[in-house]
Amino acid sequence: GRALLVLLLSATVSLLGGLIFGYELGIISGALLQLQTDFQLSCFKQEVVVSAILIGALLASLVGGILIDRHGRRRAILVSNLVLLVGSLILTLARSFTVLVIGRVTVGFAISVSSMACCIYVSEMVAAHQRGLLVSLYEAGITVGILLSYALNYILAEVDEGWRYMFGLAIAPTAMQFLSILFLPVNPVKLSSWDSDCQKGLIPLQDTEGRAAAKREPYQEKHYSFLDLFRSRDNMRRRTLVGLGLVLFQQFTGQPNVLGYASKIFHSVGFQSNSSAILASVGLGAIKVVATLVAMALADKAGRRVLLMAGCVVMAISVTTIGLSSRMAPLAMARDCKAATGPNASHGLSQHPLPPLLPQAAVSPVPPASGAVRSQAGPGFAVTRSLTKVFASTQSKEVVPNSSLTQKRDLVGESGKGTLGSTGPPLGAAHRAQHTVLNWITLLSMMAFVSAFSVGFGPMTWLVLSEIYPAGIRGRAFAFCNSFNWAANLLISLSFLDLIDAIGFSWMFLLYGLMGVMAVIFIYLFVPETKGQSLEEIDQQFSRKR
Secondary structure, X not given: OHXXXXXXXXXXXXXHHHHHXXXXXXXXXXXXXXXXXXXXXXXXXXXXXXHHHHHHHHHHHHHHHHHHHHHOHHHHHHHHHHHHXXXXXXXXXXXOHHHHHHHHHHHHHHHHXXXXXXXXXXXXHOOHHHHHHHHHHHHHHHHHHHHHHHHHHHHOOOOOXXXXXXXXXXXXXXXXXXXXXXXXXXXXXXXXXXXXXXXXXXXXXXXXXXXXXXXXXOOOOOOOOHHHHHOOHHHHHHHHHHHHHHHHHHHHOOHHHHHHHHHHHHHHHOOOHHHHHHHHHHHHHHHHHHHHHHHHHHHOOOOHHHHHHHHHHHHHHHHHHHHHHHHHOOOOOOXXXXXXXXXXXXXXXXXXXXXXXXXXOEEOOOOOOOEOEOEOOOXXXXXXXXXXXXXXXXXEOOEOOEOOOOOOOOOEEOOOOOOOOOOOOOOOHHHHHHHHHHHHHHHHHHHHHHHHHHHOHHHHHHHHHHHHXXXXXXXXXHHHHHHHHHHHHHHHHHHHHHHHHHHOHHHHHHHHHHHHHHHHHHHHHHOOOOXXXXXXXXXXXXXHOO
């Protein structure tokens, strides 16, 4: 009975941790539309509000590992919950731009610490054959949290000062997670002492044979310094290579940006603005949820390596297809970032004029939602409060948070009479039909990409990271890799439009395809299979293997 209770509470902590992470990343897309009016935010100030969460998350990934290793995973989650409650209250009661930024940095710090501690805590808490399912549940929580944030953006869009409710509602799941973890054991894994919690049946860490073997040959928990991550001791250098390789390939295969043009592609296929915004966000978000559930079911059966490699292959094929089809049916890409300086200034002007076949197209001034860690992430969608009362089809973002800061993708909404057609010169019926087919191919490729990411890199990266390091340095190692994840995400987001200017949209996606192929080779050569093995067995296997 106690073991089942621990299992259910671990699942709750994992799911709620992901839900809070996803919610905080997604909610800004809707809140910003109201904030820019209420606080008269300039373009630069909007970018600061969006990216402040990144600054907090980067700070947390630099110091959070020490907190997790020195003071324990459970205490780190409890502290992150308290910090998140404080951050949410600051945001809810904010009366100035400075207070808003402080609140966002605080929230970013809290969700970053929580994300690392949750994955490690749950991986140590449960049996080897359940670890994949329960750590992947965190990723599922992220996708559900993002979908929930879109729904609330939509519901609260016309509510006066609705952004206060948007930020304040994060308090509920945070309080629930805080209460759930109070009932869980303090030290989830005492690797050197099997006579404590494991014998009492509290934590089913291993099967009977594994436990007997562990008693015969007790596992000695070692102490590591941070610099040991780069030394040959216990093969730590190879583990660091595996961790960094996974987080960097997760970003360099294009996941922060592929969804940036989701709305554009939905428009080009023929969906008009209202349905386009809803489909781009909720549709792709729902696909992510389903794919993550598939990953959860398969993580402990098929194994981590298989899912990572299969996901990479599909992602490489998808982005290559998008690249090739966009060469034949190019999409118009325009930059925009203009601030709304008052309640009536509903639309900014594009810095690069849109093609003539987009009559009366208005370009929304809203910077992108910083969206996911990590992850993983889904599309952003929000309701404009403009005079025309139309949906702006905002860009979609992945769950690993990112903000393109000074350069924004174009966000195209339809303003009344204007109709959206394909870009470029007027086409004959045959050409139009060909364009439609190519656009549908692009759309299906994007859906395949989202699914493949949610099965492979999305959940599996963090699962493998929570398994491959020894307990004594697991928090710091996870945080070290996580800091590279946030930094790479920021770099990719900042350089995306410049790279498109330099080499073109289609070549950019073909480059992502090449990175996908390299990722498959990397995983095949370096990433070990860890399914069904206890954390001690994985550690011993790594220590022996050269």
